[in-house]
Amino acid sequence: xxxxxxxxxxxxxxxxxxxxxxxxxxxxxxxxxxxxxxxxxxxxxxxxxxxxxxxxxxxxxxxxxxxxxxxxxxxxxxxxxxxxxxxxxxxxxxxxxxxxxxxxxxxxxxxxxxxxxxxxxxxxxxxxxxxxxxxxxxxxxxxxxxxxxxxxxxxxxxxxxxxxxxxxxxxxxxxxxxxxxxxxxxxxxxxxxxxxxxxxxxxxxxxxxxxxxxxxxxxxxxxxxxxxxxxxxxxxxxxxxxxxx
Numbered sequence: 001x002x003x004x005x006x007x008x009x010x011x012x013x014x015x016x017x018x019x020x021x022x023x024x025x026x027x028x029x030x031x032x033x034x035x036x037x038x039x040x041x042x043x044x045x046x047x048x049x050x051x052x053x054x055x056x057x058x059x060x061x062x063x064x065x066x067x068x069x070x071x072x073x074x075x076x077x078x079x080x081x082x083x084x085x086x087x088x089x090x091x092x093x094x095x096x097x098x099x100x101x102x103x104x105x106x107x108x109x110x111x112x113x114x115x116x117x118x119x120x121x122x123x124x125x126x127x128x129x130x131x132x133x134x135x136x137x138x139x140x141x142x143x144x145x146x147x148x149x150x151x152x153x154x155x156x157x158x159x160x161x162x163x164x165x166x167x168x169x170x171x172x173x174x175x176x177x178x179x180x181x182x183x184x185x186x187x188x189x190x191x192x193x194x195x196x197x198x199x200x201x202x203x204x205x206x207x208x209x210x211x212x213x214x215x216x217x218x219x220x221x222x223x224x225x226x227x228x229x230x231x232x233x234x235x236x237x238x239x240x241x242x243x244x245x
Contacts, residue, residue: 002043003029005068007036007060009051013155014137015162016115016178020050022074025117026239036060042067045245050075050101050113052177052198054082058091070096070245074238075111077177077198078102096245099238102201110203111238115178116185116231120160124167124186131218132169134162134179139195142211143175154179171221173214180206184224185231191221203230 009017010033023033032041036056040046046068048057057073065071071094078100082088092098099111133145137155145151152165154176163182166172172183175193183190184206192199192206193214199206204224209217 002032002041004031004045004047005040005043006031006033006047007038007040007057007064008033008049009053009056010035015154015157015159016176017051019115019118019159019178020053020075020113022047022050022114022235022239025114025235028243037064039064039066040068043069045070045072045096045242047072047074047242048076049073050077052077054078054088054100058087061091061095062087072096072242072245073098073100074242075099075101075113075235077201078105078108079197079201080105083108097238097241100201103203104201109234109238111234112203112227112231113178113181114235115159115182116228117235118159118163120163121182121185121228124163127170127188128168129170131171131173132165134166134172134174134176134183136176136179136195139175143193143214144211145173149173171218173218175211185228187223187225187228189221189223191218 006023008021046065048060054076057076061071083105099109103110131149133151135153137153167186171189173191180192190206207221
Protein backbone atom coordinates (compact mmCIF):
# COMPACT_ATOMS: atom_id res chain seq x y z
CA UNK A 1 0.00 0.00 0.00
CA UNK A 2 1.23 3.49 -0.84
CA UNK A 3 1.43 6.16 1.83
CA UNK A 4 -0.02 8.61 -0.70
CA UNK A 5 -1.38 8.58 -4.25
CA UNK A 6 -1.73 11.80 -6.22
CA UNK A 7 -3.75 12.85 -9.24
CA UNK A 8 -3.63 16.18 -11.06
CA UNK A 9 -3.08 17.36 -14.65
CA UNK A 10 0.47 16.06 -14.96
CA UNK A 11 0.95 15.11 -18.61
CA UNK A 12 0.62 18.54 -20.16
CA UNK A 13 2.65 21.32 -21.75
CA UNK A 14 0.99 23.86 -19.44
CA UNK A 15 3.63 24.69 -16.85
CA UNK A 16 1.07 25.93 -14.33
CA UNK A 17 -0.82 22.64 -14.34
CA UNK A 18 2.39 20.63 -14.07
CA UNK A 19 3.54 22.62 -11.04
CA UNK A 20 0.41 22.05 -8.91
CA UNK A 21 1.13 18.71 -7.23
CA UNK A 22 1.88 18.74 -3.48
CA UNK A 23 4.12 15.67 -3.91
CA UNK A 24 6.67 17.87 -5.67
CA UNK A 25 7.15 20.03 -2.56
CA UNK A 26 6.43 17.88 0.52
CA UNK A 27 7.47 14.40 1.68
CA UNK A 28 4.42 12.15 1.99
CA UNK A 29 6.31 8.87 2.20
CA UNK A 30 6.02 6.19 -0.49
CA UNK A 31 3.96 7.83 -3.21
CA UNK A 32 2.72 7.51 -6.76
CA UNK A 33 1.66 10.39 -9.05
CA UNK A 34 -0.58 10.27 -12.09
CA UNK A 35 -3.18 12.04 -14.18
CA UNK A 36 -6.90 12.09 -13.52
CA UNK A 37 -8.98 9.29 -14.98
CA UNK A 38 -7.52 6.07 -13.58
CA UNK A 39 -8.48 4.28 -10.39
CA UNK A 40 -6.26 5.24 -7.50
CA UNK A 41 -4.23 2.40 -5.98
CA UNK A 42 -4.58 1.25 -2.39
CA UNK A 43 -3.15 4.08 -0.28
CA UNK A 44 -3.45 5.78 3.07
CA UNK A 45 -4.11 9.18 1.51
CA UNK A 46 -5.42 9.99 -1.98
CA UNK A 47 -4.57 13.62 -2.75
CA UNK A 48 -6.32 15.32 -5.66
CA UNK A 49 -5.23 18.64 -7.18
CA UNK A 50 -4.28 21.38 -7.33
CA UNK A 51 -5.16 23.60 -10.25
CA UNK A 52 -8.41 24.57 -11.92
CA UNK A 53 -9.59 20.97 -11.53
CA UNK A 54 -12.56 21.02 -9.17
CA UNK A 55 -14.72 18.80 -11.37
CA UNK A 56 -11.90 16.34 -12.08
CA UNK A 57 -11.11 16.11 -8.36
CA UNK A 58 -14.77 15.60 -7.45
CA UNK A 59 -15.14 12.85 -10.06
CA UNK A 60 -11.94 11.15 -8.93
CA UNK A 61 -13.05 11.24 -5.32
CA UNK A 62 -16.49 9.81 -6.09
CA UNK A 63 -15.56 7.24 -8.76
CA UNK A 64 -11.84 6.40 -8.52
CA UNK A 65 -10.78 6.53 -4.86
CA UNK A 66 -12.47 3.48 -3.32
CA UNK A 67 -9.09 1.97 -2.37
CA UNK A 68 -7.97 5.03 -0.40
CA UNK A 69 -8.38 5.22 3.38
CA UNK A 70 -8.56 9.02 3.26
CA UNK A 71 -9.27 11.40 0.39
CA UNK A 72 -8.01 14.97 0.19
CA UNK A 73 -8.71 17.78 -2.29
CA UNK A 74 -5.81 20.25 -2.19
CA UNK A 75 -6.00 23.89 -3.31
CA UNK A 76 -8.25 23.46 -6.32
CA UNK A 77 -9.94 26.32 -8.14
CA UNK A 78 -13.45 26.16 -6.71
CA UNK A 79 -15.97 28.97 -6.99
CA UNK A 80 -19.05 29.35 -4.80
CA UNK A 81 -21.38 27.93 -7.47
CA UNK A 82 -19.42 24.68 -7.74
CA UNK A 83 -19.16 24.53 -3.95
CA UNK A 84 -22.97 24.49 -3.78
CA UNK A 85 -23.44 21.77 -6.42
CA UNK A 86 -24.76 18.29 -5.65
CA UNK A 87 -21.59 16.49 -6.84
CA UNK A 88 -19.51 18.64 -4.53
CA UNK A 89 -21.83 17.95 -1.61
CA UNK A 90 -21.38 14.22 -2.28
CA UNK A 91 -17.59 14.69 -2.38
CA UNK A 92 -17.62 16.83 0.77
CA UNK A 93 -19.45 14.09 2.66
CA UNK A 94 -16.73 11.53 1.95
CA UNK A 95 -13.56 13.65 1.79
CA UNK A 96 -11.33 13.86 4.83
CA UNK A 97 -10.06 17.35 3.94
CA UNK A 98 -10.81 19.93 1.24
CA UNK A 99 -9.05 23.19 0.49
CA UNK A 100 -9.44 25.70 -2.32
CA UNK A 101 -7.14 28.31 -3.80
CA UNK A 102 -10.16 30.65 -3.96
CA UNK A 103 -10.47 32.96 -0.97
CA UNK A 104 -13.85 33.43 0.67
CA UNK A 105 -15.57 30.12 -0.17
CA UNK A 106 -17.76 29.42 2.85
CA UNK A 107 -16.84 26.37 4.88
CA UNK A 108 -13.57 25.60 3.08
CA UNK A 109 -9.94 26.24 3.94
CA UNK A 110 -8.23 28.77 1.71
CA UNK A 111 -4.88 27.35 0.59
CA UNK A 112 -3.12 29.08 -2.35
CA UNK A 113 -1.45 26.95 -5.01
CA UNK A 114 1.26 24.73 -3.55
CA UNK A 115 3.76 25.89 -6.20
CA UNK A 116 4.57 28.69 -3.75
CA UNK A 117 6.70 26.11 -1.91
CA UNK A 118 9.23 26.00 -4.75
CA UNK A 119 12.68 27.24 -3.70
CA UNK A 120 12.74 29.21 -6.97
CA UNK A 121 10.90 31.97 -5.09
CA UNK A 122 13.42 32.18 -2.25
CA UNK A 123 15.90 34.68 -3.69
CA UNK A 124 14.82 36.02 -7.08
CA UNK A 125 17.43 38.01 -8.99
CA UNK A 126 17.08 41.70 -9.65
CA UNK A 127 14.88 42.42 -12.67
CA UNK A 128 16.58 43.07 -16.01
CA UNK A 129 13.61 44.59 -17.83
CA UNK A 130 11.10 47.26 -16.95
CA UNK A 131 8.21 45.13 -18.25
CA UNK A 132 7.84 41.50 -19.35
CA UNK A 133 4.80 39.51 -20.47
CA UNK A 134 3.78 35.96 -19.59
CA UNK A 135 0.80 34.89 -21.68
CA UNK A 136 -1.61 32.00 -21.90
CA UNK A 137 -0.84 30.25 -25.18
CA UNK A 138 -4.52 29.78 -26.14
CA UNK A 139 -6.23 32.78 -24.54
CA UNK A 140 -4.21 35.76 -25.74
CA UNK A 141 -6.09 36.86 -28.84
CA UNK A 142 -6.28 40.65 -28.89
CA UNK A 143 -3.26 41.26 -26.66
CA UNK A 144 -0.73 43.33 -28.60
CA UNK A 145 2.74 43.81 -27.16
CA UNK A 146 5.43 46.28 -28.21
CA UNK A 147 8.53 44.57 -29.59
CA UNK A 148 10.49 45.92 -26.63
CA UNK A 149 8.64 43.72 -24.11
CA UNK A 150 10.09 40.19 -23.72
CA UNK A 151 7.31 37.60 -23.80
CA UNK A 152 6.89 33.90 -22.96
CA UNK A 153 3.82 31.66 -22.95
CA UNK A 154 2.79 29.05 -20.42
CA UNK A 155 3.02 26.30 -23.05
CA UNK A 156 6.25 24.36 -22.84
CA UNK A 157 8.65 25.97 -20.40
CA UNK A 158 9.85 24.31 -17.23
CA UNK A 159 8.92 25.90 -13.94
CA UNK A 160 12.49 27.17 -13.65
CA UNK A 161 12.31 28.79 -17.09
CA UNK A 162 8.91 30.35 -16.41
CA UNK A 163 9.99 31.79 -13.05
CA UNK A 164 13.27 33.11 -14.50
CA UNK A 165 11.36 34.92 -17.24
CA UNK A 166 8.76 36.39 -14.88
CA UNK A 167 11.45 37.45 -12.40
CA UNK A 168 13.35 39.26 -15.16
CA UNK A 169 10.69 42.00 -15.25
CA UNK A 170 10.01 44.64 -12.63
CA UNK A 171 6.42 44.69 -13.90
CA UNK A 172 4.69 41.60 -15.29
CA UNK A 173 1.78 41.76 -17.73
CA UNK A 174 -0.01 38.43 -17.77
CA UNK A 175 -3.28 36.69 -18.57
CA UNK A 176 -2.11 33.39 -17.10
CA UNK A 177 -3.46 32.43 -13.67
CA UNK A 178 -0.12 31.06 -12.57
CA UNK A 179 1.73 33.88 -14.28
CA UNK A 180 -0.27 36.26 -12.12
CA UNK A 181 0.30 34.20 -8.98
CA UNK A 182 4.00 33.71 -9.55
CA UNK A 183 4.60 37.37 -10.37
CA UNK A 184 2.97 38.32 -7.08
CA UNK A 185 4.98 35.68 -5.19
CA UNK A 186 8.17 37.13 -6.69
CA UNK A 187 7.30 40.62 -5.47
CA UNK A 188 6.92 42.01 -8.97
CA UNK A 189 4.43 44.68 -9.91
CA UNK A 190 1.63 42.66 -11.47
CA UNK A 191 -0.95 43.58 -14.10
CA UNK A 192 -3.47 40.82 -14.79
CA UNK A 193 -5.57 40.62 -17.98
CA UNK A 194 -8.24 38.09 -16.90
CA UNK A 195 -10.19 35.98 -19.38
CA UNK A 196 -12.46 34.17 -16.87
CA UNK A 197 -13.74 34.39 -13.30
CA UNK A 198 -11.00 32.07 -12.04
CA UNK A 199 -8.87 35.19 -11.50
CA UNK A 200 -11.35 36.48 -8.90
CA UNK A 201 -10.21 34.10 -6.16
CA UNK A 202 -7.09 35.89 -4.93
CA UNK A 203 -7.36 37.10 -1.34
CA UNK A 204 -5.38 40.21 -2.32
CA UNK A 205 -6.48 40.77 -5.93
CA UNK A 206 -3.94 41.97 -8.50
CA UNK A 207 -4.50 45.09 -10.56
CA UNK A 208 -6.75 44.13 -13.47
CA UNK A 209 -6.90 45.46 -17.04
CA UNK A 210 -8.13 44.39 -20.46
CA UNK A 211 -6.29 43.58 -23.70
CA UNK A 212 -7.32 46.99 -25.01
CA UNK A 213 -6.37 49.20 -22.06
CA UNK A 214 -3.48 47.42 -20.35
CA UNK A 215 -0.85 49.97 -21.40
CA UNK A 216 -2.70 52.85 -19.77
CA UNK A 217 -3.30 50.68 -16.67
CA UNK A 218 0.37 49.73 -16.35
CA UNK A 219 1.26 52.46 -13.82
CA UNK A 220 -1.41 51.09 -11.45
CA UNK A 221 0.25 47.67 -11.17
CA UNK A 222 1.44 46.95 -7.63
CA UNK A 223 3.42 44.50 -5.56
CA UNK A 224 2.07 41.91 -3.11
CA UNK A 225 4.95 41.46 -0.66
CA UNK A 226 3.04 39.42 1.94
CA UNK A 227 1.73 36.73 -0.40
CA UNK A 228 4.72 34.38 -0.46
CA UNK A 229 4.82 33.83 3.28
CA UNK A 230 1.03 33.69 3.53
CA UNK A 231 0.86 31.03 0.81
CA UNK A 232 3.63 28.97 2.34
CA UNK A 233 2.16 29.16 5.82
CA UNK A 234 -1.22 28.00 4.54
CA UNK A 235 0.31 25.08 2.63
CA UNK A 236 2.48 23.97 5.54
CA UNK A 237 -0.56 24.05 7.82
CA UNK A 238 -2.64 22.01 5.39
CA UNK A 239 0.20 19.51 4.95
CA UNK A 240 0.27 19.00 8.71
CA UNK A 241 -3.48 18.31 8.69
CA UNK A 242 -3.09 15.80 5.86
CA UNK A 243 -0.26 13.99 7.62
CA UNK A 244 -2.34 13.73 10.79
CA UNK A 245 -5.01 11.71 8.99
